[in-house]
Amino acid sequence: MGGCFSKPKPVEVKIEVVIPEKERSKEEMSPNGKASPLVYKVNGTARHYHLEEHPIASNPYHNPKDVVEASVCHVKDLENGQMREVDLGCGKALLIKENGEFYAMGHKCPHYGAPLVKGVLSKGRVRCPWHGACFNISTGDIEDFPGLDSLPRFQVKIEKEKVYIRASKQALQTQRRTKMMAKCISLSNYNLSSTNVLIVGAGAAGLVCAETLRQEGFSDRIVMCTMDRHLPYDRPKLSKSMDSHPEQIALRPKEFFCTYDIEILTEMQVAAVDIKNKIAVFKDGFKMEYNKLLIATGNTPKALSCKGKEVENVFNIRTPEDANRVVKLATSKNVVIVGASFLGMEVAAYLTERAHSVSVVELEEVPFKKFFGERVGRAVMKMFENNRVKFYMQTEVSELREQEGKLKEVVLKSGKVLRADVCVIGIGAVPATGFLKQSGINIDSKGFIVVNKMMQTNIPGVFAAGDAVTFPLALRNNKKVNVPHWQMAHMHGRIAALNMLAHGMEISTVPYLWTAMFGKSIRYAGHGEGFDDVVIQGDLDELKFVAFYTKRGSRRWLLYNRMTSCVETLRSDEVVAVASMNYDPIVSKVAEVLAAGRTIRKRDVETGDMSWLTGKGS
Numbered sequence: 198m199g200g201c202f203s204k205p206k207p208v209e210v211k212i213e214v215v216i217p218e219k220e221r222s223k224e225e226m227s228p229n230g231k232a233s234p235l236v237y238k239v240n241g242t243a244r245h246y247h248l249e250e251h252p253i254a255s256n257p258y259h260n261p262k263d264v265v266e267a268s269v270c271h272v273k274d275l276e277n278g279q280m281r282e283v284d285l286g287c288g289k290a291l292l293i294k295e296n297g298e299f300y301a302m303g304h305k306c307p308h309y310g311a312p313l314v315k316g317v318l319s320k321g322r323v324r325c326p327w328h329g330a331c332f333n334i335s336t337g338d339i340e341d342f343p344g345l346d347s348l349p350r351f352q353v354k355i356e357k358e359k360v361y362i363r364a365s366k367q368a369l370q371t372q373r374r375t376k377m378m379a380k381c382i383s384l385s386n387y388n389l390s391s392t393n394v395l396i397v398g399a400g401a402a403g404l405v406c407a408e409t410l411r412q413e414g415f416s417d418r419i420v421m422c423t424m425d426r427h428l429p430y431d432r433p434k435l436s437k438s439m440d441s442h443p444e445q446i447a448l449r450p451k452e453f454f455c456t457y458d459i460e461i462l463t464e465m466q467v468a469a470v471d472i473k474n475k476i477a478v479f480k481d482g483f484k485m486e487y488n489k490l491l492i493a494t495g496n497t498p499k500a501l502s503c504k505g506k507e508v509e510n511v512f513n514i515r516t517p518e519d520a521n522r523v524v525k526l527a528t529s530k531n532v533v534i535v536g537a538s539f540l541g542m543e544v545a546a547y548l549t550e551r552a553h554s555v556s557v558v559e560l561e562e563v564p565f566k567k568f569f570g571e572r573v574g575r576a577v578m579k580m581f582e583n584n585r586v587k588f589y590m591q592t593e594v595s596e597l598r599e600q601e602g603k604l605k606e607v608v609l610k611s612g613k614v615l616r617a618d619v620c621v622i623g624i625g626a627v628p629a630t631g632f633l634k635q636s637g638i639n640i641d642s643k644g645f646i647v648v649n650k651m652m653q654t655n656i657p658g659v660f661a662a663g664d665a666v667t668f669p670l671a672l673r674n675n676k677k678v679n680v681p682h683w684q685m686a687h688m689h690g691r692i693a694a695l696n697m698l699a700h701g702m703e704i705s706t707v708p709y710l711w712t713a714m715f716g717k718s719i720r721y722a723g724h725g726e727g728f729d730d731v732v733i734q735g736d737l738d739e740l741k742f743v744a745f746y747t748k749r750g751s752r753r754w755l756l757y758n759r760m761t762s763c764v765e766t767l768r769s770d771e772v773v774a775v776a777s778m779n780y781d782p783i784v785s786k787v788a789e790v791l792a793a794g795r796t797i798r799k800r801d802v803e804t805g806d807m808s809w810l811t812g813k814g815s
């Protein structure tokens with residue numbers, strides 16, 4: 198591991214640096230008001246000690262007026278393994294009892310605000326019921342994603358069999374806590390072409406990597422670059438809340454990046470990587486050295502290749518501008534969506550209330566057939582049809598016709614001609630890795646960067662993460678897979694950062710995905726690719742169901758056959774993934790079972806015997 202990542206020795210070289218008075222008082226103070234010594238480096242730059250060198254004893258309760266203390270229940274009111282939302286007068290907390298101990302922390306998930314009391318408590322952590330983020334009950338720290346922030350943790354005391362919670366009013370109100378990060382001060386006259394960690398891509402994977410480096414005390418230079426013109430934003434919202442402005446969906450405000458000295462170069466495209474000299478070459482010729490490199494470039498939407506593909510008002514949805522423009526053009530007009538993908542269907546759902554008509558064109562006979570199976574796909578299709586969406590299945594587009602340069606009609610191979618003022622393409626994506634072709638970095642036949650469990654590529658010091666990679670998924674016997682989910686990109690970014698710092702951390706997470714249409718969400722956990730069968734409980738017509746995806750397992754079970762008096766070996770079918778609608782928190786429960794390494798057998802879910810949920814099953 199390169200020198201800049203090793204723990205710095207205590208100050209040996211001290212160079213006097215003049216810090217403006219205002220800056221000095223702000224930056225030199227640790228949260229408890231005590232001076233935090235700066236390390237001065239040979240080149241005259243200054244930084245704080247790594248957190249491990251100089252732990253900051255944080256006292257969140259400076260002023261008694263900022264604190265509230267309340268008796269919330271009797272010790273016997275909660276059983277072990279139970280959670281309860283409790284009101285402290287000026288805000289709520291989540292009270293948890295596990296193994297006879299009480300814990301209290303924020304009650305709302307910092308991602309989209311789900312009530313965590315409806316989530317799943319399991320072995321020291323709570324998993325959110327909506328999209329699967331996990332929080333440690335002792336520290337409030339986020340341990341699995343999505344979301345960037347942790348939960349505030351509150352003090353609990355027991356007196357005369359009563360449970361008291363003591364909490365800062367501010368924390369009760371904000372319900373979130375940014376994990377402690379090392380702060381850096383940009384005093385240096387940087388040599389603009391050199392850097393320590395270069396992160397190509399400012400999506401979820403890139404941002405989490407940068408934040409994790411700072412959380413772990415890495416205090417040297419971090420540069421992120423993006424082709425976007427915006428700071429990192431919540432990409433999944435582009436198809437669910439299409440008229441959001443970039444600042445409404447920003448993941449962090451601008452000040453955040455200044456405070457933690459994470460530099461972002463916007464509208465900058467890396468065109469090549471020279472791994473021998475550790476240099477990234479940008480499209481405009483600018484070159485930047487790196488010590489460690491993360492490639493988190495995501496993917497590029499596929500375009501149509503038919504006649505007329507260049508006409509105006511045909512869109513892919515990749516940026517807030519794309520989404521905003523489509524909403525504007527689609528209002529009271531005819532919209533054609535090509536591809537019943539997650540993106541296509543979410544856009545169709547969003548536009549139905551605004552557009553005059555919405556049509557979906559798809560090659561398969563049922564939407565999501567490969568992902569959710571035919572029965573779930575049909576139920577979803579019915580929901581769309583009930584909301585005025587027209588489907589044109591088992592056909593594709595042969596031509597886009599224009600009038601005065603603007604889209605007027607979409608012609609299908611079936612011969613049907615659809616009136617169209619706007620067309621949105623949702624036919625999938627390819628990894629954005631073309632610029633690495635000559636680099637020597639291992640790319641597979643589909644263009645994905647191949648990484649190991651530590652998110653390392655074949656080139657030392659070069660890591661990759663997010664939608665652009667294939668990685669070994671523990672859940673599927675380390676099969677190399679590509680999992681293009683928001684949660685997974687966060688986790689990849691974290692693992693990559695930890696391994697840049699030589700933590701030797703391997704990825705171990707259960708993929709978790711969601712999609713939202715007409716105010717309803719489908720949640721999904723696991724990896725169901727190539728499933729053999731689907732077991733459904735609940736009612737598909739009522740859109741209240743859980744679907745278990747099963748596959749012939751690799752484990753062998755020994756069974757005694759009474760008829761032949763022989764012991765036989767059997768490979769049983771196992772649940773590899775689960776999807777649900779209006780059935781929370783089943784998906785989070787299954788994710789916890791799978792995360793614990795337990796097997797759920799097909800016959801368990803077929804019989805409706807739910808003992809596997811509580812750990813009493815296999």
Ligand SMILES: Cc1cc2nc3c(=O)[nH]c(=O)nc-3n(C[C@H](O)[C@H](O)[C@H](O)COP(=O)(O)OP(=O)(O)OC[C@H]3O[C@@H](n4cnc5c(N)ncnc54)[C@H](O)[C@@H]3O)c2cc1C
Nearest residue numbers: 398399400401402424433467494495663664681682683686
């Ligand atoms: C509209 C939409 C809706 C979605 N909804 C959901 C959802 O509901 N649930 C879910 O789980 N997932 C969803 N996803 C998928 C999710 O957004 C991705 O899995 C996630 O964004 C991947 O993160 P990433 O960091 O790998 O890449 P991205 O977020 O795609 O970021 C890639 C970054 O790399 C930059 N870049 C690319 N090439 C270069 C280059 N050569 N030089 C410099 N920079 C470069 C880009 O500008 C961008 O900053 C959705 C995706 C889209 C597009």
Ligand code: FES
Nearest residue numbers: 306308309325328
């Ligand atoms: S609201 Fe909790 S993970 Fe999204």
